[in-house]
Each structure stands twice: as C-alpha cells, then as structure tokens.
Amino acid sequence: MPKLNLKFFFIKFLLISNLSFRIVGKLIFQDNFDTLDANVWLHESLNEAHLDEFQLYTDTKENSYSEHGILHIKPTLVVNEESDKFHPIRSARLSTKNSFSFTYGIIEFRARIPSGDWLFPALWLMPTNSQYGPWPTSGEIDVMESRGNRNLTDTQGNFVGVQQVSSTLHWGPRTDLDGWKLSHFSNNDNSCFSNAFHTYKTIWTPESISFHVDEEQIGITVPPEGGYWEMGDFNKDDLPNPWSNGTKSAPFDQSFYLIINLAVGGTHFFSDADNNEGGKPWKNTSPNAGLDFWKGRDQWLGTWNLATDDSHFLIDYVRVWDLE
Ligand SMILES: *[C@@H]1O[C@H](CO)[C@@H](O)[C@H](O)[C@H]1NC(C)=O
Numbered sequence: 001m002p003k004l005n006l007k008f009f010f011i012k013f014l015l016i017s018n019l020s021f022r023i024v025g026k027l028i029f030q031d032n033f034d035t036l037d038a039n040v041w042l043h044e045s046l047n048e049a050h051l052d053e054f055q056l057y058t059d060t061k062e063n064s065y066s067e068h069g070i071l072h073i074k075p076t077l078v079v080n081e082e083s084d085k086f087h088p089i090r091s092a093r094l095s096t097k098n099s100f101s102f103t104y105g106i107i108e109f110r111a112r113i114p115s116g117d118w119l120f121p122a123l124w125l126m127p128t129n130s131q132y133g134p135w136p137t138s139g140e141i142d143v144m145e146s147r148g149n150r151n152l153t154d155t156q157g158n159f160v161g162v163q164q165v166s167s168t169l170h171w172g173p174r175t176d177l178d179g180w181k182l183s184h185f186s187n188n189d190n191s192c193f194s195n196a197f198h199t200y201k202t203i204w205t206p207e208s209i210s211f212h213v214d215e216e217q218i219g220i221t222v223p224p225e226g227g228y229w230e231m232g233d234f235n236k237d238d239l240p241n242p243w244s245n246g247t248k249s250a251p252f253d254q255s256f257y258l259i260i261n262l263a264v265g266g267t268h269f270f271s272d273a274d275n276n277e278g279g280k281p282w283k284n285t286s287p288n289a290g291l292d293f294w295k296g297r298d299q300w301l302g303t304w305n306l307a308t309d310d311s312h313f314l315i316d317y318v319r320v321w322d323l324e
C-alpha cells in the first residue's frame with residue numbers, strides 16, 4: 001500500500017476527481033484497428049530486457065493482424081527446434097516509438113485479455129528518450145498487465161490469473177531500487193477479464209497518475225512535494241537524485257510512447273510460490289527456463305484453446321487525449 005497520509009490523500013483525491021471532469025482535452029491519438037498500420041505501429045523484436053521470456057516477437061501476419069476492427073496478437077508455437085536457450089513461442093510487440101509520443105494525458109485501451117496458462121498480456125508506456133537514465137530511472141507506466149491462467153492463486157489464495165488485472169508505475173534510481181510496490185494496484189473480478197472487453201484507462205497529470213478499469217478508479221499515485229525521490233525514501237541509499245532537475249512528477253514529466261504486447265512466461269512475472277492447477281513447469285532460477293517450459297507443455301498446452309481466439313490478446317481501440 002502506498003505510504004500516503006490519508007487526509008492528504010482524500011483532499012487530493014477530491015481535487016483530482018473534480019479536476020478529471022475538466023481536464024479532458026483534444027483527442028491526440030486514436031486507432032480503431034480497421035487495419036494494422038505499419039506507419040503507426042512498429043513491430044519491436046526481442047530486446048535484451050526480455051530475454052528471460054519464452055517468446056520471440058515477429059512482424060508476421062501470423063502473430064499480429066487486424067480483423068473486423070480488432071487487433072489480434074496471437075501466440076504460436078515453434079515445434080521444429082529444441083535447444084538450451086530456447087524461445088518456443090512466437091508473438092508480437094507493437095509500439096508507437098517511431099510515430100507517437102506525448103507527455104501527460106488520458107490513455108484508454110479497450111481490450112479483451114487472452115486465457116491460457118502463462119500468457120502475459122500488457123498495455124503500457126515507456127519513456128521516449130530515457131532522459132533520466134536507464135530503466136527504471138526514466139520510469140515505466142503499466143496501464144494493464146494480466147496473466148492468462150484460469151486457476152492460479154497466490155500464497156493468500158487470491159486468484160491472480162484472468163480474474164485479476166493490475167496497473168503499476170516503475171521508478172527508482174537503480175534497477176534494484178524500484179519503488180513499484182508503492183504504485184501498484186490490482187483489481188479482481190471473478191467473472192474473468194478474459195470473458196469480455198473492458199476499458200483500461202490511465203489519467204496522467206502533473207499532479208498524479210490514476211488507473212481505471214471500466215471507469216472505476218483502482219488506484220492513484222500522488223507524489224509529494226519532494227517527488228518520487230521522497231516517496232521512495234531513496235535519500236537513505238546515498239545516491240544522487242537522478243530527478244533533481246525535473247518536476248515533482250519526474251520521471252513522469254517526459255515524453256512516453258505506447259506499447260501493446262503479448263509475452264509468455266519468463267522468470268520475473270510468475271512467482272514460483274503461486275499455486276497453479278496443472279503446476280508450473282519451470283523455476284524462475286532455471287538457466288533454461290524456456291526449455292523447461294517447452295518440455296512441460298503437457299501441463300499447459302491444453303489450456304490454450306488454439307482452435308478459437310481464446311488465447312489471442314484482442315484490442316478494439318487505443319485513444320489518447322491531451323489535458324485541457
Ligand atoms: C542538473 O542540471 C545541472 C546543470 O545543467 C547539471 O550539471 C546536473 O548534472 C543535472 N543533474 C542531474 C541529476 O541530471
């Protein structure tokens with residue numbers, strides 16, 4: 001839970017919820033996916049930061065295409081190969097890195113998440129210029145992340161698969177000093193986010209960043225006057241403040257771009273401590289997690305209904321408005 005003074009939080013909340021009626025400005029970006037426009041969406045390939053995941057990203061129509069106004073990101077299997085550093089899945093990651101970036105605004109995606117064990121869909125934003133330094137110093141805004149497992153529970157017994165979506169900000173002066181836990185919010189619904197389209201919205205202003213699912217606010221982060229440096233209590237770490245020249249919303253006072261992707265597994269996002277019906281075929285400490293995952297496919301392949309679009313990440317639209 002964010003360490004916020006409650007009174008301060010409520011006053012801010014009232015101000016901001018009031019404000020949000022007035023702040024919607026012009027629509028500055030819209031894609032309804034009548035086509036998948038290669039001038040807008042860059043197909044990103046694997047980058048170093050995601051080598052631990054089990055997919056490679058392609059730009060082929062097999063893994064991403066638009067159909068009846070819906071963008072499909074479809075995971076496929078690589079069946080004719082098996083090696084230690086194996087990535088057995090193909091998928092897609094699309095971004096507006098080369099076409100559209102913005103600072104502050106309202107971002108709304110309408111999407112249906114996929115179901116199938118270990119599928120990991122995400123709608124998020126990354127910094128265009130990483131002005132404050134490498135990840136996570138320049139920030140990351142995760143509008144929505146989820147897990148495709150139908151029966152995955154955490155150590156407290158809460159469903160953390162398709163019954164849950166979460167939103168997170170990543171920020172910190174060093175990789176091992178990421179304050180994300182203070183700005184992480186999840187929302188559970190036992191009717192499952194994979195059964196229908198939902199809207200995922202982020203309201204990003206100089207004062208706060210709030211996350212909304214179907215118009216309901218699931219969380220808000222309001223940096224104090226000392227900004228994210230103060231919020232993360234990083235003074236004690238004896239490091240220079242990388243955001244000292246920024247505003248109190250730094251690193252979230254710079255330009256960001258949109259990303260839509262469907263990842264699979266990996267050694268960071270699925271806890272070994274969680275309980276999955278069917279088990280988990282790899283350990284996050286395994287040096288060959290991708291191969292372990294593939295060898296254990298009897299445990300998960302049956303949960304991907306490959307004859308239907310259940311395993312596809314479906315996106316109806318993306319819209320961004322600036323602030324008034
Ligand atoms: C802030 O700006 C000053 C003057 O341009 C510069 O010397 C300093 O390195 C900057 N600090 C950071 C953390 O970027």
Ligand SMILES: CC(=O)N[C@H]1CO[C@H](CO)[C@@H](O)[C@@H]1O
Pocket residue numbers: 150151277
């Ligand atoms: C054991 C168990 O709870 N199985 C459930 C897994 O999830 C599906 C879909 O929600 C249910 O139909 C099963 O009963």
